[in-house]
Amino acid sequence: MTWLKLVEGYMPMQMIAELTLCILFFAALNYMLKKAGMGIPKFWAGIGVWVFIQLYLKYRIYPPLPFSIRAIYGTVSLCGIFMWVSGSQAEWEEFRRPILDVLDGKTPLHRAVRAVLLVALPIGLGAFAFNSFKPSFEEPIELRTVHPAPPATTKVHGKTYVLQVAQNPYRVNKEGKYDQEYTNAHITEQAMGRLMKSLGPEDNPWNPNAEGYIKYVREGGEIFFQNCHFCHGDNLNGRGLWAYAFNPIPANFTDAGTIAQLQETFVFWRVAKGGIGLPGEGFPWASVMPPWEQHLTVDEIWKVIMFEYWHTGYYPRTWD
Amino acid sequence: MCKTEQKNEHQGVWFRGLAVASVLFVSVVLIFGGFAVSFAQEEEIPEGFVKQQPPSAPTPEQIEAGKRVYFTKCVWCHGVKGSGDGPAADRLWPRPRNFNAGTFKIRHTASGELPLIDVDLFRTVTHGLPGSAMPPWDGILTEEQRRDVLAFVTEELVVDRDWQDEEFETFTVLQLDKIQPKEATPESIKRGSELVVEKKCIECHGLEGRGDGNAFNLKDDWGFPIQPADWHKCWNFRGSRQDPYNVRNIFRTFSTGLNGTPMPSFADSTTIEERWDIANYVNSLCEREKDIDIAGGKVTEEIAETLSKGKALEIDPLTDKPKINFVIPSKYVEGDLPSDEHDERWNIVPRRWVAMGGQITHKPRNFVNRIDDIWVQSLYNDTHIVFMFRWDDRTKSVLQEEVEWDPTEVNLEDYGVEEQPPGGSLFEDDPFHSESIAAKQNQYPVYNDSIAFQFPVKWQxxxxxxxPRYFWGDEKFSVDITKWDADGNLYTFTGTGWDQDFEERDFADQIEVKKAEWKDGRWTVIIQRPLKGDYEEDAYIELGKYIPMNFFAWDGHNGDVGRKMAVSAFYYLVLEPEIPTEAYVYPVLMAIGLVIVEGWVLVRRANRRKGKITT
Structure with missing residues (x-):
């Protein structure tokens, strides 16, 4: 479905809204059919809704949900459907009538269905059991902690930084004073595209008259596009040239769950120490993130961090 | 000048031209029902093309809006003046496009013409150019923002040409949507395989189309080395528009050529039908689930049949590359393990696509990795395991001169192996960017092509x-590395860290390189090792376990040596054991159990209806 895309970040809300709309539509349809005297039996309506939810979860969501998750949703929706069909004694009777009819073999058709089911169910169960007994080698699911607890201090190029109090020396106003409010006012706008707010010297890193904060943003951007874009991508969304080759995949800075959730000093620690500097829960053995202290100076690291916040339109978190 | 000459000629052959054109017109209408060709003024228009009016000029507001998009997103690669000299440029190959001359590769317009802004350039921005650093901007920029930025680029940054210049610019547009593709029958594919020889495609693209025909002498309009496309990796075709197996994209490239590159347009020298045959053949070569041996391009009817039926690889919509499966299965075979790629027994086990990225963690970083994937297959018997590695490499590279360092040494900066500096030369000062990675592509010293794989020692x-760390282990956990070099050497090393020199082991004596051959742009290397060695040093390969494994590949002509190489993520090797008896016994028992339950339910229901049970 290219015309209606699941957008990263909005996906859970989109999913709930779509499912709700579909269920409402089914309810309205059911109501109208009933009015017209063509009501669908509760039994089939219930099965239909359950199958629809399963198909929706399986084919609409990407990357695909694992079977275990779909099984949980399947059970929950089954419970919901049971509550719906057993609202009153009469409805419950109506719901189970087709089942009992088959068990009793009421008509020749029912008897035929019963015969087929009696044979098919044990075969189906046997096949399912064989499949689960057969040794299978699916990719193991390994969950890593994306934002592990940071250390209190980190030593970069011979200098110790206390993460609680360290500040980005380039996050400065026109007077050259540390000023997060000023810099936050000049990040990209919070709309689709996240474009610079204006072409003026306070918002545009490429304006020849740019100075202070926004000039440092450009210098950070130059470093980003000489070093980081190969993995983190030209739009900082973790879809760079080689993103497909690595596992874990590079971080997506445009996602509200990455740098937007972090203090700038945490990012400083992560950038300086890289994958090899992660604690065990972060899978240091698998990450190809360079320890940037081997490639960049401290000043360059601070500038590139500032560029990342500017370009994605996020503010770093502060301690207060 | 050229134009006036053409006009005189037109007058001279007016009647004949008219006759030819009407015959052409009628036949085209007959073949492609409803597809209209305007033949009134220009008889020279190649088959399938139509003249079109130039696009209208964008508004100043659009250009101004586009400037804001450009200086937020594009300037970093394409530069302030659009000369393809942004901060990223000197570490990229291919370099970012220099817009100034108005030369664009992917077009529906005839060779040499400007592209259609709202079709060609819009789709390039929307879908990106795979195989280069240009990403798809769909979902990032709105449609309006994409059109705005194109207004800015085409009006302000393309300086040598002008879309509204009616005197010099023509738009002869391929009617791709109106031409019905020819079905990819075995006959069409076979005909295509003959045509790529007749039309000399193979002179650059190679006998099997792996881009190895003329890998080193081609240059683009700016003088940078450029390599012919590898037809086996359609997901890297610049014009694949996030739809790599779509034959129309190949037909388009073939019909209009790639401006600024040695790839010409074949619109004048082939019929539409011939172009479909070639496109079908090229498309059929793009890797499928099973490897198809095309015998050096001598496609027989049987091969054409297989090619026409190959099952396309599943493409991951998040990366637009083949989907990765991180489990590499190995299956049991009786007797000796296969020693060449034609052994039938390879068919019982799927081959795995292993994606490779440049090594960019430690110096010297590899910003251009010419090896971007390898294929791995594995089989085992009671004592040994065999791996078949196959990967495309346009050049066979064997070490030319003795090197000063020892094979166990890994820190080669002291010997002058260095990474590409960031550079930053501007086009106006240095049009050849001679210090850029693109300019240096053909000047590297030639080392060995190599492949290596590593297992953790005592992974159990x-x-x-x-x-252990993916990069040659760490001090706590060492790794068992097997490395093959194109000069014929095979080593087994113990790795204890990315910057720690290897320790050589004599386990290599027990490892056999059963085949190592470079043919038509592809390496086939088959390596067999014992399942077990010394437990303390050599990884034990055990049945039914997930054994971590990762890969390293070096392209000698890329100057790859030491840490300058391509690297993969961790994969898992799994030796699939035979199905245990329990897997047959329990399902049968469960099915019988269910039959008993069914009987019980039916009896109970029947009794209840007869009124014997009153509850």
Whole structure:
């Protein structure tokens, strides 16, 4: 479905809204059919809704949900459907009538269905059991902690930084004073595209008259596009040239769950120490993130961090 | 000048031209029902093309809006003046496009013409150019923002040409949507395989189309080395528009050529039908689930049949590359393990696509990795395991001169192996960017092509998912590395860290290189090793376990040596055991159990209806 895309970040809300709309539509349809005297039996309506939810979860969501998750949703929706069909004694009777009819073999058709089911169910169960007994080698699911607890201090190029109090020396106003409010006012706008707010010297890193904060943003951007874009991508969304080759995949800075959730000093620690500097829960053995202290100076690291916040339109978190 | 000459000629052959044109017109209408060709003024228009009016000029507001998009997103690669000299440029190959001359590769317009802004350039921005650093901007920029930025680029940054210049610019547009593709029958594919020889495609693209025909002498309009496309990796075709197996994209490239590159347009020298045959053949070569041997391009009817039926690889919509499966299965075979790629027994086990990225963690970083994937297959018997590695490499590289360092040494900066500096030369000062990675592509010293794989030593003792570091292990957990070099050497090393020199082991004596051959742009290397060695040093390969494994590949002509190489993520090798008896016994028992339950339910229901049970 290219015309209606699941957008990263909005996906859970989109999913709930779509499912709700579909269920409402089914309810309205059911109501109208009933009015017209063509009501669908509760039994089939219930099965239909359950199958629809399963198909929706399986084919609409990407990357695909694992079977275990779909099984949980399947059970929950089954419970919901049971509550719906057993609202009153009469409805419950109506719901189970087709089942009992088959068990009793009421008509020749029912008897035929019963015969087929009696044979098919044990075969189906046997096949399912064989499949689960057969040794299978699916990719193991390994969950890593994306934002592990940071250390209190980190030593970069011979200098110790206390993460609680360290500040980005380039996050400065026109007077050259540390000023997060000023810099936050000049990040990209919070709309689709996240474009610079204006072409003026306070918002545009490429304006020849740019100075202070926004000039440092450009210098950070130059470093980003000489070093980081190969993995983190030209739009900082973790879809760079080689993103497909690595596992874990590079971080997506445009996602509200990455740098937007972090203090700038945490990012400083992560950038300086890289994958090899992660604690065990972060899978240091698998990450190809360079320890940037081997490639960049401290000043360059601070500038590139500032560029990342500017370009994605996020503010770093502060301690207060 | 050229134009006036053409006009005189037109007058001279007016009647004949008219006759030819009407015959052409009628036949085209007959073949492609409803597809209209305007033949009134220009008889020279190649088949399938139509003249079109130039696009209208964008508004100043659009250009101004586009400037804001450009200086937020594009300037970093394409530069302030659009000369393809942004901060990123000197570490990229291919370099970012220099817009100034108005030369664009992917077009529906005839060779040499400007592209259609709202079709060609819009789709390039929307879908990106795979195989280069240009990403798809769909979902990032709105449609309006994409059109705005194109207004800015085409009006302000393309300086040598002008879309509204009616005197010099023509738009002869391929009617791709109106031409019905020819079905990819075995006959069409076979005909295509003959045509790529007749039309000399193979002179650049190579006998099997792996881009190895003329890998080193081609240059683009700016003088940078450029390599012919590898037809086996359609997901890297610049014009694949996030739809790599779509034959129309190949037909388009073939019909209009790639401006600024040695790839010409074949619109004048082939019929539409011939172009479909070639496109079908090229498309059929793009890798499928099973490897198809095309015998050096001598496609027989049987091969054409197989090609026409190959099942396309599943493409991951998040990366637009083939989907990765991180489990590499190995299956049991009786007797000796296969020693060449034609052994039938390879068919019982799927081959795995292993994606490779440049090594960019430690110096010297590899910003241009010419090897971007390898294929791996594995089989085992009671004592040994065999791996078949196959990967495309346009050049066979064997070490030319003795090197000063020892094979166990890894820190080669002291010997002058260095990474590309960031550069930053501007086009106006230095049009050839001679210090850029693109300019240096053909000047590297030639080292060995190599491949290596590593297992953790004593992986059995590691609590999953813990592993030694992907990059040659670490001081706590060492790794068992097997490395093959194109000069014929095979080594087994113990690795204890990315910057720690290897320790050589004599386990290599027990490892056999059963085949190592470079043919038509592809390496086939088959390596067999014992399942077990010394437990303390050599990884034990055990049945039914997930054994971490990762890969390294070097392209000698890319100057790859030491840490300058391509690297993969962790994969898992799994030796699939035979199905245990329990897997047959329990399902049968469960089915019988269910039959008993069914009987019980039916009896109970029947009794209840007869009124014997009153509850």
């Amino acid at each position: 003792e590691l609590p999953a998912p813990q592993k």
